[in-house]
Amino acid sequence: xxxxxxxxxxxxxxxxxxxxxxxxxxxxxxxxxxxxxxxxxxxxxxxxxxxxxxxxxxxxxxxxxxxxxxxxxxxxxxxxxxxxxxxxxxxxxxxxxxxxxxxxxxxxxxxxxxxxxxxx
Numbered sequence: 026x027x028x029x030x031x032x033x034x035x036x037x038x039x040x041x042x043x044x045x046x047x048x049x050x051x052x053x054x055x056x057x058x059x060x061x062x063x064x065x066x067x068x069x070x071x072x073x074x075x076x077x078x079x080x081x082x083x084x085x086x087x088x089x090x091x092x093x094x095x096x097x098x099x100x101x102x103x104x105x106x107x108x109x110x111x112x113x114x115x116x117x118x119x120x121x122x123x124x125x126x127x128x129x130x131x132x133x134x135x136x137x138x139x140x141x142x143x144x145x
Contacts, residue, residue: 045135061125082106089131
């Protein structure tokens with residue numbers, strides 16, 4: 026595990042593509058000069074039950090329908106409930122989430138890929 030943490034500190038940021046079942050969030054990112062967010066849905070899903078995010082944190086199950094903003098995240102909403110520097114890395118590490126290639130459209134990648142609202 027320490028090697029993974031060391032790699033995050035030493036390796037330069039890499040621009041990524043979305044893999045199967047990842048969620049791309051790009052309603053505002055590129056407009057505000059940031060790379061799109063690639064949310065690794067299954068990476069989180071193997072660690073947490075669906076209800077943690079979709080009930081407790083009130084994430085809607087349709088991509089692009091949550092109104093996520095960095096302001097809300099910084100105030101502890103959405104991703105900020107865990108990405109607060111205590112449970113998981115803080116929002117100060119922008120490139121860990123904003124890692125997508127320019128032009129990626131909001132949606133779910135894979136079996137039911139969409140460019141708008143999609144169901145997990």
